[in-house]
Amino acid sequence: MSDKSEVLQNSYPVEPGGYKYGFITDVEADAAPKGLNEQIIAFISRKKDEPAFMLEWRLKAYRHWLGMKEPHWANFKYAPIDYQDIRYYSAPKKKGTGPSSLDEVDAEVVKAFEKLGIPLTEQKRLAGVAVDAVFDSVSVGTTHQKDLEKLGIIFCPISEALRKCPELVKKYMGSVVPHTDNFFAALNAAVFTDGSFCYIPEGVRCPVDLSTYFRINAKDTGQFERTLIIAEKGAYVSYLEGCTAPVRDENQLHAAVVELIALDDAQIKYSTVQNWYAGDKEGRGGIYNFVTKRGMCAGVNSKISWTQVEAGSAITWKYPSVILKGDNAVGEFYSVALTSNRMNADTGTKMIHMGRNTRSTIISKGISSDFSHNSYRGLVKIMPSAENARNFSQCDSMLVGNNCSANTFPRIEVKNNSATLEHEATTSKISAEQVFYLQSRGLNKEEAIALVINGFCKDVFKTLPLEFAVEAVRLLEMKLENSVG
Amino acid sequence: MLNIKDLYASVDGHQILKGLDLSVKAGEVHAIMGPNGSGKSTLSKIVAGHPQYTVDRGSIEFEINGAMTNIAAMEPDLRAREGIFLAFQYPVEIPGVPTSEFLRSSYNALARHHGLAEMDPLDFDPFIREKMKVLEMDEKYIDRAVNVDFSGGEKKRNEILQMAVLNPRLAVLDETDSGLDVDSMKIVAHGVNVLRTKRNAMVVITHYQRLLNYIKPDIVHVLYQGRIIKTAGPELALQIEEKGYDWLIA
Numbered sequence: 245m246s247d248k249s250e251v252l253q254n255s256y257p258v259e260p261g262g263y264k265y266g267f268i269t270d271v272e273a274d275a276a277p278k279g280l281n282e283q284i285i286a287f288i289s290r291k292k293d294e295p296a297f298m299l300e301w302r303l304k305a306y307r308h309w310l311g312m313k314e315p316h317w318a319n320f321k322y323a324p325i326d327y328q329d330i331r332y333y334s335a336p337k338k339k340g341t342g343p344s345s346l347d348e349v350d351a352e353v354v355k356a357f358e359k360l361g362i363p364l365t366e367q368k369r370l371a372g373v374a375v376d377a378v379f380d381s382v383s384v385g386t387t388h389q390k391d392l393e394k395l396g397i398i399f400c401p402i403s404e405a406l407r408k409c410p411e412l413v414k415k416y417m418g419s420v421v422p423h424t425d426n427f428f429a430a431l432n433a434a435v436f437t438d439g440s441f442c443y444i445p446e447g448v449r450c451p452v453d454l455s456t457y458f459r460i461n462a463k464d465t466g467q468f469e470r471t472l473i474i475a476e477k478g479a480y481v482s483y484l485e486g487c488t489a490p491v492r493d494e495n496q497l498h499a500a501v502v503e504l505i506a507l508d509d510a511q512i513k514y515s516t517v518q519n520w521y522a523g524d525k526e527g528r529g530g531i532y533n534f535v536t537k538r539g540m541c542a543g544v545n546s547k548i549s550w551t552q553v554e555a556g557s558a559i560t561w562k563y564p565s566v567i568l569k570g571d572n573a574v575g576e577f578y579s580v581a582l583t584s585n586r587m588n589a590d591t592g593t594k595m596i597h598m599g600r601n602t603r604s605t606i607i608s609k610g611i612s613s614d615f616s617h618n619s620y621r622g623l624v625k626i627m628p629s630a631e632n633a634r635n636f637s638q639c640d641s642m643l644v645g646n647n648c649s650a651n652t653f654p655r656i657e658v659k660n661n662s663a664t665l666e667h668e669a670t671t672s673k674i675s676a677e678q679v680f681y682l683q684s685r686g687l688n689k690e691e692a693i694a695l696v697i698n699g700f701c702k703d704v705f706k707t708l709p710l711e712f713a714v715e716a717v718r719l720l721e722m723k724l725e726n727s728v729g
Numbered sequence: 730m731l732n733i734k735d736l737y738a739s740v741d742g743h744q745i746l747k748g749l750d751l752s753v754k755a756g757e758v759h760a761i762m763g764p765n766g767s768g769k770s771t772l773s774k775i776v777a778g779h780p781q782y783t784v785d786r787g788s789i790e791f792e793i794n795g796a797m798t799n800i801a802a803m804e805p806d807l808r809a810r811e812g813i814f815l816a817f818q819y820p821v822e823i824p825g826v827p828t829s830e831f832l833r834s835s836y837n838a839l840a841r842h843h844g845l846a847e848m849d850p851l852d853f854d855p856f857i858r859e860k861m862k863v864l865e866m867d868e869k870y871i872d873r874a875v876n877v878d879f880s881g882g883e884k885k886r887n888e889i890l891q892m893a894v895l896n897p898r899l900a901v902l903d904e905t906d907s908g909l910d911v912d913s914m915k916i917v918a919h920g921v922n923v924l925r926t927k928r929n930a931m932v933v934i935t936h937y938q939r940l941l942n943y944i945k946p947d948i949v950h951v952l953y954q955g956r957i958i959k960t961a962g963p964e965l966a967l968q969i970e971e972k973g974y975d976w977l978i979a
Contacts, residue, residue, distance in 0.1 A: 381743065410873035673822070683805040684814075685778050685891060686833075686838035692806075695834065699825025699874065 263521055264722075267527070268492030269356040270372070273380070274696075276333035278464065278546040284637045285434055290332050292403040292437070295410050305423035305433030312427045317562050319651055320588035321617040322532065323512040327613045330497060334380040334462040353379050356459065358593050374399055376440045376456045378496070380519070386440075397443040399454050402470055405441035405597060412443060416474055420503040420540045426636055428561075429500040432468045434592040436501065439469030441446035444510075453709060455484040458521070460531070464623065466497040473503070475510035477543065482513040484712060487520055491528045495558060500535045508543030508570065513551070515708055517716055520556035525614075527586030530558025537564035541573035547577040553716040554591055555723055563621065565594035568602035568630070569670060575604040583616030583648070584723050592653075595629035597663070609701050610652075614642035619651040620707035626663040633663045641671045642700050644724060672700075696723040730755050730930050731776070731899055732797060736787035737955075738775045744785065745771040756927040760941055761934045763952035764974045769934045772952065773903040776932075777806035777815035791899070810842035811836075813968060814897030816888040817941070818868035818904040819929030823875035828887065831875045839895055847929050850886060860893040864920045881908035889920040894925070901932045906940035921962060938970035951977055 256434055275288050285306055285618055289299040336350045342523035357377050364387060376399065392399050398409060401586050423433035440456040475481055487498075498550060500522065505511045514537075523530030533556075540550035550564035566575030577593035593724045596602035604624065612618040624635045641650035652669055674696050682692035697720050698705070705713045731753040740747040743767045749822045753759055763769050776789060778800070790797040793811050800808055823831065829850075837847040848856065857871060864886045876884050885905055892900055902921070906914055921944050925931065933944055941949075941963070950957045950967040951974070959965065959977055969977075 269935050657734060675821075680777075680816065681777055682823070682831075682835075684809050684817075685835040685895065686806055686809040686842070687834060688804070688838075690805045691834070691838070695826055695831065697822055700843060702825040713937060 245476065257370050257686045259651040263491055265488035265519065267356075267359065267520060269278075269352050271336040271350045271352050271461070273462055274335045274337050275331055275462065275465070278331050279328045280330070280332060280435065284332055287395060288435060288437060291335075291692060294403070296646070297410075297414060298406060299676050301418070302434050305430050305619070306425060306435075308423055309427070309430035309434055312430055315427050315561075316589035318565070319621075319653070320462045320559060320590060320617055321553045322559055325467055325497060325532070327397060327431075329464070329669050331462065331465040332468070333437055334465040336379055342670060348709060354424050357457065358459070362408040374456075376401060378438050378440075378456060378458045378469060380462050386626075392450075393451075393702050395448050397450055398443040400441055400698065401435075402439045402441040402472060407470075409443070412474065413441065413472065414504055415493045416503065416625045417470070417472055418503075420505060421501050421536050422540045422616075426536060427618055429501055429536045431534070432470060432499050433499045435466075436468045436470040438473040439500070440480060441471070441527050442473040442483065443477045445482045447478040448474040448476075450481040450723050451480070453482045453484050455486070460496060460498065462495065463492065464496075466499065468498075469500045469518050471500070471502040473512055473514070474505045475507065475512050475546075477507045478509045479507075480511045483515070483707065484512070485516040485707065487518050490712070491521055491524075493527065493532060495523075497532045498534070498557075500537075502535070502564075504539035504548055505539050506539065506543060506546035506548050506573075509548045509580050510543060511549075512539065513549045514539070514564070515712055516550075516552040516554075518552065518554045518556055518560070518718065519719060522556045523558040523585060525585050527558065530587070531556065533557035533560045533562065535562040539564075539566045539570045540576070541570050541575060541599075541602075542564060543573075544570040544675070545572045545573040547576075549578070549707065550593065551578040551704065552580070552591075553708070553719070554579065554581040555716075557589075558587060560587075560589040560591050562591045565596065566604065567598065568604065568633075569598045570602075571599040573599050574602070574711040577604075577606045577608070577706075579608045580611070580701045580704045580720070581609070581618055581620075582611045582613075582720055582723055583618045584613045585613070585616060587616040588620045589617070592620045592623055594623040594625070595622075595635060597626045597635070599629070600631040602630055602634070603634045604636075604647060606619060606635070606639070608637075608639045610641045610650050611644065611720070611724075612638075612650050612698065614650035615647045615651050617651075619653060621653040623655045623657070626658045626660050626665075628659045630660050634662065635663070638703075639666045639667075639669045640700070642697075643671065643673045690721060693724050697721070697724065730792045731932075732790040734788050734790070736775070736789065736855060737785040738771060738782055739785055740771060740774075740893075741781045745955055746775065748787070749952075750883065750958055751950070751957060753930045753932060755898070755930055757948065758931045758944065758946045760946035760949045761878075761932060761952055762936070762938075762949060762966065762969055764978075766934070767952045768969050769851050769936075770903055773815055773818075773896065773901045777813060777903055778803060778808050780805070806838070809895070810839050812898035813843055814892050814895055814900045816892060816900065816902040816905050818907060820876045820879075820884040820888055822877045828875050829853070829857060829871040829935075832854055832871075832891060836894050838851045857894065860890055862930060863893065863923055864890055866914050867891060878935055882910065884914040885909055885913070885917055886920070889917055893920065893924060898929045899932070900924070900929070900932065903934045905933070906935055906937065914940060915943060939968045941966045952977055
């Protein structure tokens, strides 16, 4: 038996709490003092060398935010956050000034990404996927940029896009998620620091997956990134997002905004594997993940698919949604949310049908273990203009052990009688009998649990790009290793 | 091959087996009969290593690499890899996992353990289809999720299919006949008989004699209140069919 557990340790270098990305990178940082006020916002805008309209935009959001209340309606409790005790800007120090290249990035940062499996140098970069690597508040490198430029695709940090193509940013930023949308969206609009910008021109099918890897490193720092993806008529892009953070005893805030715009016949596929540090067994530390993600199917026959594997964060508050404005538009939401230890997840989607013959599919798989709470919250709204709209929703929950909970809060609003809606929901338990059954067929406990979980999540995993699917399976296995008694 | 000595075993704090002895040699088929609640299923679970069942006293020895080894503390997956197989009375459903994928994972787990070549889906497909023919199983089942929406009879056939794939040295069949009509029972029995060789052994647990018309045992035991109270040849099963258990218990 002893040699077996050693093999496991070798394949997954596990740190306390089973989290293998919990290391801290020692870099010299260029940071703003703690606290939030108009000077800090001006500081961020200056650091980013932004056009004047951006500062105005930020300040407007900030002033609106000041009058808003932190939301506490989700199915979990958290202590009010002290927004003056957070650092809103932290960047690894550059060696020089001027246009950034990877040579100027602290070698420790490049090494950190390599350790995370994201090589950034030209020689080692991943084939088949272009990566934008965001470290705390800034993007430190984007691979494959030149190859993409030949196709007219713009894939760069959003701060760079503000210099490269300010008109595009100005036109679309905030068009899907306005700063008035919610408390965290307003906060993000005021203080966002980086994130990715993707623009796929008319008729272009992006040949590689575009990907952003978010890494929180610095202490007491929040990460507020903003991602904006625009697919012009007939364009296609598949975008992947990954995230990790070090093990720390304090909670850290992550409040991101993602906006997707798909014009006529365009398709955007957005996949996330979220593995922020989730806190320890007693629930100390971990990321507060308050994220607003929304896509606009603006054109006819457009399609937006969200696939998410949510396996980290102390708190996840996230509802990737689609506004189906164009006729015949398609919105999809595929989700696996796993909670373990003391984690809380309140996640789901909104499908807003406006156009005729719009279709949406929701498949949500929640897995709760240990003492965690896992809720699905969804809204399907059929507007009067949405003739013949269709929705199919399936929300399944799986409980592992006796101390966790699962809830579903599905909401349906129909204002057009031609709509067809289907809703299915199940709750099941991974049982000791299932594990024993598989063990009695020669599979070890980990393999047995992986097989059961895999089966449960199959409908979602099959929508992920292959490598991501493999990573997702491994991630869930690791998180559940000690949960089935 | 299997030697159980003075075994006491409990589940949920209740002692079910109370001094059970059983010795099984390669090439033999043993039938274990007994009234309800006598400990038949407990015996099957304890041999396979169910974690809820605990050995309080005694030993369960199984031949591994030519040496009798006490397996009482061994994980169920290791026992399976060493050649112990339990056909479940109530096979468990695994939603979303195709039967073919499950069977191949199991096969490969055993193959890895014995240093044999693993099979990829292309090799495995003809292999499994051949085994299914013997059991007259509809091929559609290999693409379906394990035991999900299977009829009672199909679940039992699926158990014997797994046995055929894993080719165990010791198979324990726990009430495989329960819930089967006569035709299904004949098919299942045929599947079992095909797998019978000189080097493997079977322990057939059953409440009724009728399965033993099709799977002929060499030795019949009667289990009562956690102990073997009578051991004899196949004629014992016929006597029980005729007279019930009362004459043995009194």
